Amino acid sequence: MKRLFLSAVLPVMALSFAGTAHAGADKVGDQKFFKSVEGEWVGPGEIVAGKYKGTKFTCSFTGATPDGKVGMSLDGGCRVGMFTQKMSATIEQKGRSGYRGTFLDGSQGKGLDIISGNVVGGSKVVLALNRNQLNGVMQARVPDENTMHVTVSVRVDKQLVPVIGMKLTRIDGVAVGAIAKN
Structure with missing residues (x-):
C-alpha cells in the first residue's frame, strides 16, 4: 500500500516546488521568487483528503536556478515509513507562452506536466498540473526566507479539493541537531 502511495501521490506533491508564470509577467520578480526557493529544504507533509487521508511523509529537496x-x-x-521516492522537477521560461516544465519524465512517462501558472506578489506561485484526466493546482507560498507552505489540490467535478499539505523549512547554513554543516 505504501509503494502505491509513493507512485500515485508523491509525484503530484513534488511539483510543489516548480514555478510558472504567464506570458508578459515581470521577469525580474519571477526570478526573485525562484531564487528564494534555492537551497536545501526539509519538512513534514500529510495527505489531507482521499483514500490515503492521514498518511504522513517527510521530504528533502535541493532547489537551484539555471544560469542565464x-x-x-x-x-x-x-519518505513514507521505510520507502523513499526520488523526486525531480524542471521549469523554464519558454518564449511568450510562459513557463513549461515536467516532473520526472512528464505525462508521457510516469510523471506530470506543468502546463501554466503565475508568480503572485513575489512570494507565491500557483500552477496548473496535468496528467491524462488528472487536473490540479499547486500553490507554494514562501512567507519568509526560511519557510515554505505547499498545498496541492485536484479538480473533482467543478471544485478544487486540497489533498496534500506540506510545511518545509530551509536547512542550508543552519545547524541540524548537534551536527553543523561544514
Whole structure:
C-alpha cells in the first residue's frame, strides 16, 4: 500500500516546488521568487483528503536556478515509513507562452506536466498540473526566507479539493541537531 502511495501521490506533491508564470509577467520578480526557493529544504507533509487521508511523509529537496534563464530545478525525495521516492522537477521560461516544465519524465512517462501558472506578489506561485484526466493546482507560498507552505489540490467535478499539505523549512547554513554543516 505504501509503494502505491509513493507512485500515485508523491509525484503530484513534488511539483510543489516548480514555478510558472504567464506570458508578459515581470521577469525580474519571477526570478526573485525562484531564487528564494534555492537551497536545501526539509519538512513534514500529510495527505489531507482521499483514500490515503492521514498518511504522513517527510521530504528533502535541493532547489537551484539555471544560469542565464528564468526558472528552476528541484532534486530530492520523499519518505513514507521505510520507502523513499526520488523526486525531480524542471521549469523554464519558454518564449511568450510562459513557463513549461515536467516532473520526472512528464505525462508521457510516469510523471506530470506543468502546463501554466503565475508568480503572485513575489512570494507565491500557483500552477496548473496535468496528467491524462488528472487536473490540479499547486500553490507554494514562501512567507519568509526560511519557510515554505505547499498545498496541492485536484479538480473533482467543478471544485478544487486540497489533498496534500506540506510545511518545509530551509536547512542550508543552519545547524541540524548537534551536527553543523561544514
